[in-house]
Amino acid sequence: MRWPKLQKILPQSLRWRLLLALLGVLLLALVLTGLTLQRLFNQHISEQFRQDLLVQLDQLTAKIELDENGQASIEPQSMSDPRWTRTYSGLYWQIDKISANGQTTTGVLRSRSLWDYTLNITPDKPTPTLGSRRNNTSNTIQRLRATGPQGAPLIVLARTIQTDESNGAQWRLMVASETSHLQAAFGHFAGLLAISLCVLFVLLVAAGWLQVQIGLAPLQPLQKALQQLRTGEVQRLDGHFPLEVQPLVNDFNTVLANNAAIVQRARTQAGNLAHAIKTPLAVLQQAAYQASPQTASHTNVQATDPLSQLPQLVAEQVALARRHVDWHMARSRAAAAAGMPGQRTELAPALNALIRAMRHIHADKHLNLQLHLDPPHIAFAGETQDLHELLGNLLDNACKWARSQVTVQATMPTTTQATVPATTQVTANTQETRAPHETQRLLHITIDDDGPGITPAQRPQAMQRGMRLDETVAGAGLGLAIASELTSLYNGTISLQESPAGGLRVLLNLPAADVPQDTSKPPQPQ
Numbered sequence: 001m002r003w004p005k006l007q008k009i010l011p012q013s014l015r016w017r018l019l020l021a022l023l024g025v026l027l028l029a030l031v032l033t034g035l036t037l038q039r040l041f042n043q044h045i046s047e048q049f050r051q052d053l054l055v056q057l058d059q060l061t062a063k064i065e066l067d068e069n070g071q072a073s074i075e076p077q078s079m080s081d082p083r084w085t086r087t088y089s090g091l092y093w094q095i096d097k098i099s100a101n102g103q104t105t106t107g108v109l110r111s112r113s114l115w116d117y118t119l120n121i122t123p124d125k126p127t128p129t130l131g132s133r134r135n136n137t138s139n140t141i142q143r144l145r146a147t148g149p150q151g152a153p154l155i156v157l158a159r160t161i162q163t164d165e166s167n168g169a170q171w172r173l174m175v176a177s178e179t180s181h182l183q184a185a186f187g188h189f190a191g192l193l194a195i196s197l198c199v200l201f202v203l204l205v206a207a208g209w210l211q212v213q214i215g216l217a218p219l220q221p222l223q224k225a226l227q228q229l230r231t232g233e234v235q236r237l238d239g240h241f242p243l244e245v246q247p248l249v250n251d252f253n254t255v256l257a258n259n260a261a262i263v264q265r266a267r268t269q270a271g272n273l274a275h276a277i278k279t280p281l282a283v284l285q286q287a288a289y290q291a292s293p294q295t296a297s298h299t300n301v302q303a304t305d306p307l308s309q310l311p312q313l314v315a316e317q318v319a320l321a322r323r324h325v326d327w328h329m330a331r332s333r334a335a336a337a338a339g340m341p342g343q344r345t346e347l348a349p350a351l352n353a354l355i356r357a358m359r360h361i362h363a364d365k366h367l368n369l370q371l372h373l374d375p376p377h378i379a380f381a382g383e384t385q386d387l388h389e390l391l392g393n394l395l396d397n398a399c400k401w402a403r404s405q406v407t408v409q410a411t412m413p414t415t416t417q418a419t420v421p422a423t424t425q426v427t428a429n430t431q432e433t434r435a436p437h438e439t440q441r442l443l444h445i446t447i448d449d450d451g452p453g454i455t456p457a458q459r460p461q462a463m464q465r466g467m468r469l470d471e472t473v474a475g476a477g478l479g480l481a482i483a484s485e486l487t488s489l490y491n492g493t494i495s496l497q498e499s500p501a502g503g504l505r506v507l508l509n510l511p512a513a514d515v516p517q518d519t520s521k522p523p524q525p526q
Helices: 004-009 014-063 180-216 219-231 246-290 293-298 306-337 347-361 384-401 479-489
Strands: 091-098 104-110 122-128 140-147 153-161 170-178 368-374 405-411 423-426 431-434 442-449 493-498 504-513
Touching: 014 091, 014 140, 014 153, 014 170, 014 180, 347 368, 347 384, 347 405, 384 405, 384 442, 384 479, 384 504, 479 493, 479 504
Parallel strands: 368 405
Antiparallel strands: 091 104, 091 170, 122 140, 140 153, 153 170, 405 442, 423 431, 431 493, 442 504, 493 504
């Protein structure tokens, strides 16, 4: 929009914008219509009023009689309208005499309705008409103004005549009428017109609202398709959409397909690179193992050469290189998929599979692994492989340190949660990595073990890449670091706390997908 200030004032809803535009157009159109109709009505009534007065003036002109002395007379009974004889009726006539020398004698003759009152006229404007003509009767009608017997304003039509019997004198014939009934008619019509236009305005607004609803109804399938895409139910927008929206849908699907192809290529390239690097590393590690002093002692090979320590150094550096490869593999895979629409992973199947794997890997410890989900169907808004990588590292770390029990609990509050700006905060009881600010629904996952735990001072170190607090426990020191990195990429949070079981509690907040309608219980861990 070219007017930024207007854009800030207008509501964001397209429906309300259309309705406001409709209201503005209707108000302007109806106001102009009302003013035009009122003006036309006033002109019509005023013209009809003038024509009625003109008829009365023609009748007065036809009834006037002049005798041989030039004196005018009118038979009162000859005037047909009974208002002429009713005192102060609002309809009056009067005849003035204008002598040859210009002297005017007002009220020579007048209607009974004037009683003893004489009209004093004020010129308004001459009005040419096609009025009747008698002897030297003028065709020019004068429109005059006067004040009635009761102080009411009058509109006066006057005609000046002259006959052969008048000896050069002229007679000014006037008919007058009060305008109060005109004003009453104007006001009555204005009231009816206002009521009618208000009713019409309400009906048109209702019709416009219905039209807006019908016009925007085809966008509901698009909204539903976007919701399904956001929750991971579909991978593209499918459906029947309006012709005006279909190009946008096609372009959006093209963008989704391109992004998916880019992610797949990135994963393929990362995987190929990892295999290309891991194969030589595995060869080097095997060669270092065979050349180590321990191996040489079993094969009766003397390891007195100063270079006998080289295999151990090579093995350590190869292990470090493998850790770096694993780290960057996990990070690049998650970075490519994080934030992609249409990603949804059910938590129950993923956790059940991981728990079965942990029971097999750590079978010698005979651990009691428990899983609690509330509600049963919780979904993670992300890639399945990333969730396995994230929870797999955390579960493996918990099982390594646990004495007898590991508990996994996942919940999803009904309210919307908001993450905070990206920071790493270290306190006495928790170390937390926070993702960029975003408002969304979150699922909470806690992993508790009954192992020795980690002191508050060691928790920041535990989140660092390659840091191993106890070298006697197998591992690369990347579990918590990879989990922290993956959580950050998905705009989640991870914190280390003291577990009620006495060991370590890992608390995860991850973006949640919508819960489906099916609320049946998920399969329990086997």
